[in-house]
Amino acid sequence: MKLKFVYFNFPFWRAELGKIALYFGHVKFETRIVETSEFAAIKRDGVLNDGTVIPFHQLPCLLVDDVPLCQTGAIARFCGKLSGFYPDGQPILAAQTDQFIDIATDITELVSFTGRDKEPEIKISERQELVKDGLARKLSILDKMIGANCDWIVGEKIGLADIAIWRLSGWLSSGSIDGIPKEIIFPFRNILRICRAVDRHPKIMAWVQETYPQEYNRGTFNIQS
Numbered sequence: 001m002k003l004k005f006v007y008f009n010f011p012f013w014r015a016e017l018g019k020i021a022l023y024f025g026h027v028k029f030e031t032r033i034v035e036t037s038e039f040a041a042i043k044r045d046g047v048l049n050d051g052t053v054i055p056f057h058q059l060p061c062l063l064v065d066d067v068p069l070c071q072t073g074a075i076a077r078f079c080g081k082l083s084g085f086y087p088d089g090q091p092i093l094a095a096q097t098d099q100f101i102d103i104a105t106d107i108t109e110l111v112s113f114t115g116r117d118k119e120p121e122i123k124i125s126e127r128q129e130l131v132k133d134g135l136a137r138k139l140s141i142l143d144k145m146i147g148a149n150c151d152w153i154v155g156e157k158i159g160l161a162d163i164a165i166w167r168l169s170g171w172l173s174s175g176s177i178d179g180i181p182k183e184i185i186f187p188f189r190n191i192l193r194i195c196r197a198v199d200r201h202p203k204i205m206a207w208v209q210e211t212y213p214q215e216y217n218r219g220t221f222n223i224q225s
C-alpha cells in the first residue's frame, strides 16, 4: 500500500498524529509538501496543482494508493489501525482516544477563529481575552479529564491521545500564535506532565530528531517547572 501525506512543511498536530502513528508501527510513507501559494487553490477548488483531488478542500490529506482521505481524526485512526497504534478491537479505549482528538480539534478551532482576518491590534486583544477566558476554561477541563494519576492519557502506553495533546500544546506554547504566551500550558500540570512524558519518549525523541526543524528540538515543556 502506498501512503502519501499531503501537508505543509511544519509539524502541526493534525498531520503529526497520522505520521507518528505510522512511524511507531514502522509503516513507510511519503510526504507531499504544500506551499502557501498552492493552498489557496486547494481551498478554492479542492485540487493540487497536478489535479489530485483534496476532499473537503482541507488539509491534511492522506493519499492511500492515490485514494484521497481527509479529516484529521479519520486519517489518524486509519494510520493507527494500520500500524497497531490505535486501540482497535477495544471500543472503549478507542472512543476515549477519539475524545482527545476531538477536544484538540475544538481547541484548535477556538484559537483559529479568533482574530481571523482582523487588524493586528484587534486580533491580539481577542486572543488575550481568549487566553483568560475560553482557552483557560477548555485547558482546565482538559487538565481535569487527564487527571493526576496516569502515565498516559488512555490505557497503559503512549497513544494517539498523548500525541494529539502534546503537539497541540506544542503549537499553543510555540510563541507563533499572536497574543498567546509561550507559558500558556504551565498552569495545567496534568497536560504538562503528559507533554513532558511524550517529549522524553525514545521513539518521539528519534522522530523529532529526524524530522523537525532545529527550533522544535529545544524541549518546549522544560523551560520552566
Ligand SMILES: N[C@@H](CCC(=O)N[C@@H](CS)C(=O)NCC(=O)O)C(=O)O
Pocket (backbone or CB within 6 Å): 012, 014, 043, 057, 058, 059, 060, 070, 071, 072, 073, 105
Ligand atoms: N475538519 C478538518 C479541519 C482541517 C483544517 O481546518 N485544516 C486547515 C489547515 S491546517 C485548512 O485546510 N483550512 C482551510 C479551510 O478550512 O478552508 C480536520 O479535522 O482535518
